[in-house]
Amino acid sequence: MQAPLPPVPPPQTVPPAAIARTIVDARNVTLTYQTADKPVYALSDVSLKINKGDFISLIGPSGCGKTTLMRTIADLEQPTSGEIIVNGMTPEAARLKRAYGYVFQAPALYPWRSVERNVTLPLEIMGMPAAERQQRARDHLEMVGLAGFEKKFPWQLSGGMQQRVSIARALAFEPDLLLMDEPFGALDEITRDHLNLQLTRLWLQTQKTCIFVTHSIAEAVFLSTRIVVMSPRPGKILDVIDCEQHLPRERTLDIRETPEFAHIAQRVREGLMEGHSYDD
Numbered sequence: 001m002q003a004p005l006p007p008v009p010p011p012q013t014v015p016p017a018a019i020a021r022t023i024v025d026a027r028n029v030t031l032t033y034q035t036a037d038k039p040v041y042a043l044s045d046v047s048l049k050i051n052k053g054d055f056i057s058l059i060g061p062s063g064c065g066k067t068t069l070m071r072t073i074a075d076l077e078q079p080t081s082g083e084i085i086v087n088g089m090t091p092e093a094a095r096l097k098r099a100y101g102y103v104f105q106a107p108a109l110y111p112w113r114s115v116e117r118n119v120t121l122p123l124e125i126m127g128m129p130a131a132e133r134q135q136r137a138r139d140h141l142e143m144v145g146l147a148g149f150e151k152k153f154p155w156q157l158s159g160g161m162q163q164r165v166s167i168a169r170a171l172a173f174e175p176d177l178l179l180m181d182e183p184f185g186a187l188d189e190i191t192r193d194h195l196n197l198q199l200t201r202l203w204l205q206t207q208k209t210c211i212f213v214t215h216s217i218a219e220a221v222f223l224s225t226r227i228v229v230m231s232p233r234p235g236k237i238l239d240v241i242d243c244e245q246h247l248p249r250e251r252t253l254d255i256r257e258t259p260e261f262a263h264i265a266q267r268v269r270e271g272l273m274e275g276h277s278y279d280d
């Protein structure tokens with residue numbers, strides 16, 4: 001006689017909180033710019049899922065398509081093939097619903113408007129009542145450490161402070177997703193360290209999902225939950241490194257001295273070297 005079969009275990013149910021919500025889902029995205037001269041192959045078959053609360057850095061050689069990928073997520077470029085879903089919508093619907101804030105390489109502030117009125121500008125365009133938008137601006141300026149600077153003009157602030165104003169402006173309409181394209185690239189090392197620390201605190205406090213473009217390996221390792229290493233143009237994803245396996249979520253600058261930090265930095269460096277072409 002055969003032994004009785006063991007009882008069938010009940011189906012495994014995953015608690016809803018444990019299911020990571022996908023904020024960006026890029027599926028086989030390819031993008032070719034048509035120019036008068038010749039086509040420029042910017043992205044090739046990029047697939048990437050970004051979950052709520054992730055801090056993703058995109059790193060890769062100059063011209064590999066990092067900005068193009070961000071602009072495609074933001075609906076400022078259209079993929080030639082493949083698709084992107086942002087917050088469960090098309091990028092266009094996400095843009096219209098203001099699902100993301102965009103911070104550019106240069107602060108792009110209006111010199112004739114005060115700091116506060118630079119932050120309130122997009123809210124004004126949205127038609128938000130004056131008292132509410134002023135409060136929003138004040139709250140978000142405080143969040144980036146600029147309380148008391150509301151009435152100053154951009155030219156009265158340092159480069160790092162101006163970039164903080166543009167972060168406050170991107171945060172002011174409270175998007176789930178923050179896209180940052182090399183926001184600290186033009187700043188000196190000490191200011192950059194300071195802003196990295198502030199940004200990581202802000203991210204922990206607001207629980208936003210962030211996508212951050214950088215050329216700095218140290219900045220990518222310090223800030224990210226995951227680092228996406230891209231190949232030279234046409235940009236492909238060479239490696240995705242999970243930093244949270246080795247580093248805690250809450251970080252201070254001295255984490256950069258740890259062997260875990262050095263280990264991740266080395267893996268990023270190897271990925272960049274592997275994909276690098278020395279022909280040009």
Ligand SMILES: Nc1ncnc2c1ncn2[C@@H]1O[C@H](COP(=O)(O)OP(=O)(O)OP(=O)(O)O)[C@@H](O)[C@H]1O
Binds near residue numbers: 062
């Ligand atoms: N509108 C456009 N028309 C034609 N080619 C473009 C356009 N925008 C970008 N490119 C080209 O596409 C490629 C990818 O550009 P992209 O700006 O995305 O790269 P990147 O990785 O962000 O570069 P960097 O690190 O130097 O900022 C580059 O060769 C660039 O010259």
